[in-house]
Amino acid sequence: MRILGIDYGDARVGIAVSDPLGLTAQGVKTVKNSGKKKLLEALREIIDEYSPEVIVIGLPKNMDGSEGFRAEATHKFVRQLKEIYSGRIELTDERLTTMGASRYLNTTNTRGQKRKAVIDTVSACLILESYLSKNS
Secondary structure, eight states, rough: EEEEEEEESEEEEEEEEEOSSSOOEEEEEEEOOOOHHHHHHHHHHHHHHHSSSSSEEEEOOOOOSSSSSHHHHHHHHHHTTTTTTTSEEEEEOOOHHHHHHHHHHHHEEEEHHHHHHHHHHHHHHHHHHHHHHHHH
């Protein structure tokens, strides 16, 4: 059973996938968000390749637990994703995920363009790992 993890952003979308047993998360790639059509085409290819039973998307919440404009953008993305994916989509709290990804990249001394290219994929891995640990 594969599970896909997504860190949705206005500029980039990080993708991670679980192993077939649903125990660990591996980064797949970061997709440039250059409009709905191109993004959904790229995601369709990934969905076709991995055939996930569930897609988990990080929901950015404010520190007080409320939802702001970023959460609304994520809800809109979920509605768009449903145009190409009929399986289960779950949202999970992603507070502090980007901060965790930044800390990880700091420890690996990843800087500059390379950092920009992988931070969203690392965030997607953290979102998926969090989901897997809660649901195992």
